[in-house]
Amino acid sequence: MKKFVIILVAVIIFIIVMITSLVVYAQDNVRDTPKLEEKVSQEIKYLDNYITSLLGHFNGLTIGEDVFQTTPNESQIEKQSTQVGTASKQESSQGGVEEGSDSLSNGTKNSNKESGGEEKTTTSGGNGSQGNQSSQNNAQNSILLKEGKYTIDWKAIQSQIEQLYQTWNTISIDLHALNIDGNSILAFSDGLNNATKHIKNKDKAKSMEELENLHQLLFKYKESYNEKSNEGELLYIEIQAVGAYVDITNDNWQKASDKLSQAEIRFSSLLNTVTQEIQNQTTLNQCYILINELRNAVNLKDKEIFYIQYQNFINKIEMLM
Numbered sequence: 001m002k003k004f005v006i007i008l009v010a011v012i013i014f015i016i017v018m019i020t021s022l023v024v025y026a027q028d029n030v031r032d033t034p035k036l037e038e039k040v041s042q043e044i045k046y047l048d049n050y051i052t053s054l055l056g057h058f059n060g061l062t063i064g065e066d067v068f069q070t071t072p073n074e075s076q077i078e079k080q081s082t083q084v085g086t087a088s089k090q091e092s093s094q095g096g097v098e099e100g101s102d103s104l105s106n107g108t109k110n111s112n113k114e115s116g117g118e119e120k121t122t123t124s125g126g127n128g129s130q131g132n133q134s135s136q137n138n139a140q141n142s143i144l145l146k147e148g149k150y151t152i153d154w155k156a157i158q159s160q161i162e163q164l165y166q167t168w169n170t171i172s173i174d175l176h177a178l179n180i181d182g183n184s185i186l187a188f189s190d191g192l193n194n195a196t197k198h199i200k201n202k203d204k205a206k207s208m209e210e211l212e213n214l215h216q217l218l219f220k221y222k223e224s225y226n227e228k229s230n231e232g233e234l235l236y237i238e239i240q241a242v243g244a245y246v247d248i249t250n251d252n253w254q255k256a257s258d259k260l261s262q263a264e265i266r267f268s269s270l271l272n273t274v275t276q277e278i279q280n281q282t283t284l285n286q287c288y289i290l291i292n293e294l295r296n297a298v299n300l301k302d303k304e305i306f307y308i309q310y311q312n313f314i315n316k317i318e319m320l321m
Contacts, residue, residue, distance in 0.1 A: 043171045059150040064314040
């Protein structure tokens with residue numbers, strides 16, 4: 001009888017320990033989920049900027065925040081890929097997550113400061129050379145001066161798509177941890193392989209289409225853990241505009257028009273939403289105007305005008321995201 005009581009007490013203690021462990025584990029998961037969501041949001045934003053900028057390079061255009069350099073020795077994407085990995089290891093504390101997020105969003109700005117530091121510290125006597133350099137950069141980036149000749153630097157694009165694998169390997173782990181649909185994560189990996197094949201073959205149209213497909217998946221990831229947010233709506237609108245840019249490049253004017261119509265509809269709904277989340281109402285209104293300007297450019301079937309307005313639109317909407 002005494003042996004039975006001892007066994008019963010041991011079983012009860014074991015059950016209590018197991019229940020306590022499960023409760024503590026569940027509470028830890030609840031506390032960590034907001035941190036992980038914030039971190040994944042920054043990673044999605046990074047991929048958004050990266051893919052948008054990469055697509056611009058197919059036409060020799062600087063679109064949005066250019067998140068990489070084309071010099072082979074010091075690629076900006078390498079720095080930011082490392083920073084993504086560092087952020088993953090810092091998930092246990094809120095400060096670590098914020099630090100990783102800031103490094104993703106500000107990596108390019110820091111790089112620009114490093115690369116441009118020498119010019120900024122020159123004396124006033126160097127202002128003339130700075131002005132000349134600025135004029136040269138503006139001329140180089142001018143869409144009209146290209147006269148319809150959009151040179152592709154395939155070596156730079158090949159390097160950029162290769163570096164994307166390293167970044168994606170880290171981000172995909174966080175998406176799995178957030179219980180994002182595994183098939184959609186696998187779809188990005190497959191699409192990345194397909195885009196790489198087309199880039200190797202120097203097939204501009206198919207390469208851009210595959211990258212557009214990757215870009216569209218970002219909204220699906222965002223929607224999986226943050227439904228109907230203003231941030232998600234802005235991402236959806238931007239994705240439609242980027243898709244229209246790809247269609248215009250490939251002379252699919254009707255598809256571009258349809259995507260911009262969807263963007264305009266969602267934008268109208270967003271403007272009618274009273275919220276504290278979007279503080280810069282002026283920039284929001286400017287983006288809405290630019291969406292309509294993009295539609296006008298499509299109606300004119302003028303690529304150069306579309307590209308000019310598209311550059312302006314991406315620069316504005318990235319200020320809100």
